[in-house]
Amino acid sequence: MHAAQILVNAAVLGCLYACIAIGFSLVWGVLNVINLIHGSFIVLGAYLAFGLYNSLHLSPWYAVVFAAPLFFLLGYLLQRLILNRVISAPVLVTLTLTFGLDLILNNAMIYFFRADYRKLTLTPSLGSVSISDMVVPVDRLIATASALALTGLLYLLLRRSRVGRAIVAVRLDRDAAVLMGVDVKSIYAIAFGLGAALAGCAGVLMALIFPISPLTSSGYLGKAFVVCVLGGLGSVSGALAGGLLLALVESVGSAWFGPSHATTLSFVLLIVFLILRPQGLVGRKGFE
Amino acid sequence: MSRSNLALLALLALVATLPLFGGAYALRLGTIACLYAILALSWNVVGGFAGYPSFATAAFFGFGAYAAGVLLGKGLPLWLSVAIAGVAALLVAAVLGAALLRLRGHYFAIASLSLVEVLRELVNNATDLTGGGMGLNIPLASGAGVLAEATFFFYAMWGLLLLTALMVMAVAGSKLGFGLACVRQNETASSMVGLNTTLYKSAAFGLSACFVSAAGGVYAAWVHYIDPSDVFDILYSVKPIVMALMGGLGSPLGVACGAFLYLGLEEVVWRNYVQIHTGVLGLIIVMLLLFLPHGLISLRTGMFWRRPKHV
Numbered sequence: 001m002h003a004a005q006i007l008v009n010a011a012v013l014g015c016l017y018a019c020i021a022i023g024f025s026l027v028w029g030v031l032n033v034i035n036l037i038h039g040s041f042i043v044l045g046a047y048l049a050f051g052l053y054n055s056l057h058l059s060p061w062y063a064v065v066f067a068a069p070l071f072f073l074l075g076y077l078l079q080r081l082i083l084n085r086v087i088s089a090p091v092l093v094t095l096t097l098t099f100g101l102d103l104i105l106n107n108a109m110i111y112f113f114r115a116d117y118r119k120l121t122l123t124p125s126l127g128s129v130s131i132s133d134m135v136v137p138v139d140r141l142i143a144t145a146s147a148l149a150l151t152g153l154l155y156l157l158l159r160r161s162r163v164g165r166a167i168v169a170v171r172l173d174r175d176a177a178v179l180m181g182v183d184v185k186s187i188y189a190i191a192f193g194l195g196a197a198l199a200g201c202a203g204v205l206m207a208l209i210f211p212i213s214p215l216t217s218s219g220y221l222g223k224a225f226v227v228c229v230l231g232g233l234g235s236v237s238g239a240l241a242g243g244l245l246l247a248l249v250e251s252v253g254s255a256w257f258g259p260s261h262a263t264t265l266s267f268v269l270l271i272v273f274l275i276l277r278p279q280g281l282v283g284r285k286g287f288e
Numbered sequence: 289m290s291r292s293n294l295a296l297l298a299l300l301a302l303v304a305t306l307p308l309f310g311g312a313y314a315l316r317l318g319t320i321a322c323l324y325a326i327l328a329l330s331w332n333v334v335g336g337f338a339g340y341p342s343f344a345t346a347a348f349f350g351f352g353a354y355a356a357g358v359l360l361g362k363g364l365p366l367w368l369s370v371a372i373a374g375v376a377a378l379l380v381a382a383v384l385g386a387a388l389l390r391l392r393g394h395y396f397a398i399a400s401l402s403l404v405e406v407l408r409e410l411v412n413n414a415t416d417l418t419g420g421g422m423g424l425n426i427p428l429a430s431g432a433g434v435l436a437e438a439t440f441f442f443y444a445m446w447g448l449l450l451l452t453a454l455m456v457m458a459v460a461g462s463k464l465g466f467g468l469a470c471v472r473q474n475e476t477a478s479s480m481v482g483l484n485t486t487l488y489k490s491a492a493f494g495l496s497a498c499f500v501s502a503a504g505g506v507y508a509a510w511v512h513y514i515d516p517s518d519v520f521d522i523l524y525s526v527k528p529i530v531m532a533l534m535g536g537l538g539s540p541l542g543v544a545c546g547a548f549l550y551l552g553l554e555e556v557v558w559r560n561y562v563q564i565h566t567g568v569l570g571l572i573i574v575m576l577l578l579f580l581p582h583g584l585i586s587l588r589t590g591m592f593w594r595r596p597k598h599v
Contacts, residue, residue, distance in 0.1 A: 032394070091393050091394050095397055104567045107567030267409065270399075
């Protein structure tokens, strides 16, 4: 009974982790930039959901519809105006730049929204479903389903659409893509915009479950790191595999060693993976 | 000894005369200036000489602070606690480096960032030894007056800075420094011609961790109270990078100047815009990277007033 509940929790959490990480993974894979603003984008998305629910009484699953284009635009402009200037610089420069941007955004959020922890409480509460002995809250189920839907949408976009194929082409071989007439600059901006949109949507979903505060952004970012490395970069299936593995390790780890050690365990796993299998679970070698 | 090394030593000697002029506030600033310069010079060994984007500075800073803090709590004298913290970090970093430095580029950056997280969580959870999230109180060293204590810690940090600077100069002038430059330029090629790159990189990582950790130890004794979120702050990893970028990557003199300049900026921002100081810091980082990527060293007087060209 207990084991089954842990597995269900891990599956629910894993889909959410995948959703947190997938935008980060896309940006890292396509632009070769470790995007440290990702965590703050997620928190900003959560505030958007919080604000929309409390002012207009708009449910978070509708807020996703607003968040996606808004964050896409934000990411697109950020990439076009700032990041694009240093895109070919070494990792030190791009990473420090996104760190600086993250400081600005995070400080702005603390300034405008205060650092208090808030919670989006749905009224009336949705309750929970129980199958035999396992209990899952309905809001978590909805968030998980939406996370899976978003992941699926990205997969379809990358597979079926013209833009998606161009993004994949740039990821595989930048120079060849240029020769085939792909406008790399705009693909970079679109990919970054997509990453930001996914972060914003993930934030909206997180608002349903976790407390909201600018201080939580580094936690989300850490999860994104681990998921990307565990699963492999730049692919949708990689993010899903990484998210599920991380959630499993955390759930089982906190059941065995106590919840305070779950984070330590996940980062140790990250370092072990980096050293032994840097291409991740489903990535291909030489393709990272 | 080259001219820029002499200039660096002269600069340090100038800093040492600070207690003649200032009160407790100037000494506090001076101590932080020395601390920042230690962090930046140490980072420069891995980041500047070997070209590895290390974000592990905060990990070793916190490691040293906690190692020395726990030892001081057990009643060991300050110099011994700091020395043990430094040597322990040297060994730990050399061993970790042998594994982590096999990664390159983004992967190394992520691994070194995660090192900070791992150590912070370990310290957070080892409540019996470190006090966990409640932090660690460190006994007061002596009953001396405020000014005497401030002067003492200033010279302690300054002495450590001098050691760091001498270490960096020695590395830069030695076979190790040459090997690290080879690693930076083309690691595969340098290992092909018989350079033991793993050994060199581990040595560099260990040396850069050693003095950072010792500085963490002095810091812990100086502020008397440390907690994990304070000493394992990622900002301690990023600030040295910004300083080094500000001064110009690779040159010890430039890096030290960058550290002092950065402290000046930080202090001005902190005094005037307390509520938004991290935001302003972020803005400085972004502007620096966008408009002055090669540091202040790349500024030439000619950029401001150009002489008319002779036709």
